[in-house]
Amino acid sequence: MIPPKSLFRRFLPAALVILSAAIFAFGFPATRLQANKKQTTDSSPASKRNVRPDQPAPESTDNEPVTNDIRYSYEFTQPKFYIRHIVIEHDSAGQGTINFEKLGEDSPVVEPIRLSASALGRVTSLWQALRFLESDTNYQSSQQFPHLGTMRLRMEEGTRKRVAEFNWTHNESAAALVAEYRRVADQAILVFDISVARENQPLNAPKLMDEMESLLKRGGLSDATQLVPLLNEITTDEHLPLIARNHAKRLLKQIEK
Numbered sequence: 001m002i003p004p005k006s007l008f009r010r011f012l013p014a015a016l017v018i019l020s021a022a023i024f025a026f027g028f029p030a031t032r033l034q035a036n037k038k039q040t041t042d043s044s045p046a047s048k049r050n051v052r053p054d055q056p057a058p059e060s061t062d063n064e065p066v067t068n069d070i071r072y073s074y075e076f077t078q079p080k081f082y083i084r085h086i087v088i089e090h091d092s093a094g095q096g097t098i099n100f101e102k103l104g105e106d107s108p109v110v111e112p113i114r115l116s117a118s119a120l121g122r123v124t125s126l127w128q129a130l131r132f133l134e135s136d137t138n139y140q141s142s143q144q145f146p147h148l149g150t151m152r153l154r155m156e157e158g159t160r161k162r163v164a165e166f167n168w169t170h171n172e173s174a175a176a177l178v179a180e181y182r183r184v185a186d187q188a189i190l191v192f193d194i195s196v197a198r199e200n201q202p203l204n205a206p207k208l209m210d211e212m213e214s215l216l217k218r219g220g221l222s223d224a225t226q227l228v229p230l231l232n233e234i235t236t237d238e239h240l241p242l243i244a245r246n247h248a249k250r251l252l253k254q255i256e257k
Helices: 004-026 030-042 117-130 172-199 202-217 224-235 242-256
Strands: 071-077 083-091 095-102 109-114 150-157 160-166
Touching: 071 172, 083 172, 095 172, 109 172, 117 172, 150 172, 172 202, 172 224, 202 224, 202 242, 224 242
Parallel strands: none
Antiparallel strands: 071 083, 071 150, 083 095, 095 109, 150 160
């Protein structure tokens, strides 16, 4: 039998170790625990963090053109002419309409138009040369030729607007601007007449091809390259007479030179 003092000496060291561990565990400061937890979290790989670094706002990808409220208008009136009334209206991008009336017809024809880049450039530069809205120039010359028709130029920008009327002018820019719009009108009316011929009056096609060639030779078209798709269609349109289709092929060669 082991004496009590010997038992006490044997188990005392073990009891002291257990007691020290309990005191260390319960007495561990909370701040150390939090710091240790934070250190463990921060040491995790960056790819696993659910933290989005500050980034600059993405640049706008809006490519819409800046709107422009400028409106241009050309009007021609001569009640005795075959084309007795013409109104062309368009915006700064060259998109608009042409309204024209033929002698003996009650209702006007309204068709969309789009000026080509080259035609729009010429027209716009002439408006700028006139400084139309800033000027009060009277374009009417001392000579009067009302039998040739009356022309009106109109421009609007915001609340500003101006109309100038004349039947003859010695102002070079005004005369050149009227001539440009006349070419736009002649080309648009020709395209309309060709579309009517293709649908209802195919026998008129040869005469219209002659008219196109005449305008082309004297520089009477706004931009002949705009007619290339139409002429290509005519060359294969079996509803039209062969003479008109062959003429369209010759016109294509002239334009593409």
